[in-house]
């Protein structure tokens with residue numbers, strides 16, 4: 143059974159209100175709903191207790207707006223303004239009374255004819271209002287994960303292979319059986335429609351991103367915690383769904399919130415991108431400290447990489463993009479077509495992943511990372527080198543941030 147992570151108390155003499163809230167809350171895993179069969183203004187001390195022990199109070203305004211407003215003020219005074227309160231009122235409630243409630247501090251007054259969707263959205267917004275504080279305190283005391291996006295210039299370039307094995311290497315497992323992970327890594331397959339990260343790691347499809355796209359809610363910390371599966375020590379994966387969700391159904395604010403929560407929980411967040419463009423790519427690019435563009439060195443592949451990089455740059459000025467040439471060993475001397483391509487990209491070819499079909503196939507066939515299937519292969523070593531670079535960058539950043547943390551408090 144799901145552990146309760148947030149609770150709502152419904153203060154109303156009308157059982158239909160409790161039933162409506164309960165039916166809405168059942169779609170948010172971990173939400174408990176309690177009932178208090180009374181009017182808010184009648185319960186005084188009990189209301190203060192309820193405010194302390196629940197995340198949200200929803201009450202039915204009983205036509206005595208002044209008394210309800212006084213009760214709301216008292217609750218907020220008692221909780222130092224922390225209580226979250228929603229009201230349901232007669233749709234014909236006079237405007238002046240409505241103002242009394244909102245002026246007292248009711249987050250939102252909804253008509254009692256509200257639809258389940260509207261109520262659900264109001265509850266989410268109201269509970270979300272508590273998050274920035276939690277998120278901020280987490281960011282101060284906890285992780286500030288490094289976000290790395292992996293993109294591809296053309297189909298089959300090797301982006302998923304890199305994303306999976308980079309995430310695996312970033313855990314930097316040690317110990318006799320490599321069971322102790324130094325870093326906690328999240329691997330997210332944002333290739334909503336054609337993602338294959340789950341296949342590479344023998345994981346079932348995950349409905350979470352589909353739910354996000356189809357239901358439209360902004361994910362909270364609990365959603366972020368419960369959506370990922372640990373597949374190896376330190377490696378947590380959010381695979382793409384089996385259902386095909388329209389790419390544009392995801393909203394930028396949903397993606398922004400999900401990444402923000404993951405950054406608080408993980409040292410690294412590796413994101414596999416789709417090749418198609420969508421509005422919600424902007425928050426991914428803005429959060430990313432590094433983008434790895436996986437491409438071949440052929441003219442069509444490089445031209446496509448250039449177009450994508452231009453788009454990314456328009457959406458995030460600060461993004462550092464590095465080129466990863468896949469299926470080619472780094473030559474001792476750059477060939478002329480490499481030089482031409484690097485000129486077109488206005489970037490050097492920073493990383494090279496050798497063509498290593500037997501290692502790639504062994505890992506894919508077993509549904510495990512290269513480290514488990516072909517740890518000594520040239521491909522595994524190349525990915526390890528790349529991961530070392532990123533770990534050094536992250537550690538340098540963490541070291542630079544340390545004195546500031548000391549000063550801040």
Ligand SMILES: Nc1ncnc2c1ncn2[C@@H]1O[C@H](COP(=O)(O)OP(=O)(O)OP(=O)(O)O)[C@@H](O)[C@H]1O
Pocket residue numbers: 294296297298299300301302303304338468469495496497498499500502503506521
């Ligand atoms: N360096 C490599 N050497 C040999 N084979 C590779 C290499 N990288 C990937 N492959 C193989 O190429 C195929 C495509 O790789 P992958 O799925 O990682 O590419 P992609 O860019 O994610 O493609 P898609 O367009 O399907 O998203 C897979 O079968 C993979 O095992």
Ligand SMILES: [Mg+2]
Pocket residue numbers: 301302303333337338
């Ligand atoms: Mg892929």
